[in-house]
Amino acid sequence: MVAVFPASLAEIVKLVGKGDGIAGINEEIKLDYCLPELRDKPVIGKYLKRTKKTYWDVLEGIRPKLILDFKVENLHSSDELYSFAERIGAEVLLLDFLTVEDLVEGSRLIAEKTGGEFSKLGEFYERHLSRIAEVSESLEEKPKVVMLYRGINVVTGTNVISDAVEKAHAESLGKRLRTERKVYPLKKEDFIRRFNDADHIFLLTSILTSKEKLEEIRDVMLDSVEWRKVKAVDEGNVHIVGSALDRESFMRWSPRLIPGIYQIGRLVHGRDFPDWKKPEKELYSLCGVEE
Secondary structure, eight states, X not given: OEEEOSHHHHHXXXXXXXXXXXXXXXXXXXXXXXXXXXXXXXXEEEOGGGOOEEOHHHHXXXXXXXXXXEXXXXXXXXHHHHHHHHHHTOEEXXXXXXXXXXXXXXXXXXXHHHXXXXXXXXXXXXXXXXXXXXXXXXXXXXXXXXXXXXXXXEEOTTSHHHHHHHHTTOEEGGGGSOOSOSEEEOOHHHHHHHHTTOSEXXXXXXXXXXXXXXXXXXXXXXXXXXXXXXXXXXXXXXXXXXXXXSTTBOOSSSTTHHHHHHHHHHHXXXXXXXXXXXXXXXXXXXXXXXX
């Protein structure tokens, strides 16, 4: 029996063939395109609509043997989780993905801990990362990219999404921010000063920020004299991509990030980079949600 808080880790559990062993989920998992079969599972936590809560009583009733979460403090502290797990005799596995390679190794570890099979997912990772590396080596230009989450919150170099940018043969400017935080908030004036040389800005949707809201933000940027001090805005290179849980979202700490790398590459390099539709279809086929 496994209890999983992040949807991204639940996707990995399913992809290593152990989705049927998930006994408790975070509420956000009910929105996950890849995980329709988990929507009726007991809810052990929630942070939708900015409300954060861990249902310790539900978790205790499930009495899982393994609890999966990220190291990032969210619903609870790691100390709280470890203390609870010790009391019920459960193992806790906390993961942190700084690079795409961390994602691969984390997936391998989840397969090991759950008794799953890593081979199909591992082959998917290896084949596409090899192809991505081959394409990247053929490119000369390395555009400068900034990823923004929920307004002017910069994806930093300690976030695996930043490494996905690098894998797509682009420079992730979020690495300029010397911080351990995965996402760092900036005021508009500070952002413009720090990142005026950005070639591309990516606005990321989330479960709290819709595409429609980001379209409004993008329109404000493109119509603003002040924002046009940023090269990406002045040249119209402001993209909206998904970091939510719908079918179109790939900027996530899960195997979805593989088509996400293709998506970044296609948007910044054009047809010099392969389209993301084929790896997208392949991944969803592995998930059993795509014909």
